[in-house]
Amino acid sequence: MLFLKLTIVSEDFNKGMKKVLNEWGKFLRSEESAKVLTKHKTGWFGETGINDICTVANQATGPDSKLSFHDCFKCEPDHPTYGYKSWDRKLTFVCESTTQANRRRLFHTRAAGWLP
Numbered sequence: 658m659l660f661l662k663l664t665i666v667s668e669d670f671n672k673g674m675k676k677v678l679n680e681w682g683k684f685l686r687s688e689e690s691a692k693v694l695t696k697h698k699t700g701w702f703g704e705t706g707i708n709d710i711c712t713v714a715n716q717a718t719g720p721d722s723k724l725s726f727h728d729c730f731k732c733e734p735d736h737p738t739y740g741y742k743s744w745d746r747k748l749t750f751v752c753e754s755t756t757q758a759n760r761r762r763l764f765h766t767r768a769a770g771w772l773p
Contacts (some may be wrong), residue, residue, distance in 0.1 A: 682745075690744035695737060702726075702739055 684690055696702045701710075707726050714729045715722040726732065726739075733740030 685745040686743050688742055691738045691742060693744060694739065694741055 694701050698704065700706060711724065711726055711729070714726075715724055718724065718729070727734045
C-alpha cells in the first residue's frame with residue numbers, strides 16, 4: 658500500500674515539476690534571460706565566466722588546445738551578449754573551428770554538465 662501511495666505522489670510531483678521546468682525552459686529561450694550574458698564580472702562573459710568556459714572547452718578539444726572563446730564558438734565578441742539572443746542560445750553554442758571529433762568531445766562535456 659505504501660508503494661502505491663508513493664507512486665501516486667511521485668506521478669503528481671512529476672506532473673507538477675514538468676510544468677515548472679516547461680515554464681523555466683520558456684524563460685531560458687526568451688530575450689529576458691540574456692540579461693546574464695554580459696561582460697560584467699558576474700556575467701557569463703566576464704573574466705571568470707570566459708576563463709571557465711574556455712578551460713573546459715580546451716580540455717575537451719585536446720591537451721595542447723589554447724583556443725579563445727570566439728575561436729571555439731560562433732559568436733559576436735563585440736556585441737554585449739556576444740550576439741546570443743537568449744541564455745538557451747548561449748548554452749547551445751555552435752563550435753566554430755574545431756574538428757568533428759573535438760566537437761563531439763565538447764558536446765559530451767556540455768551534456769555532462771561541466772560547462773556553465
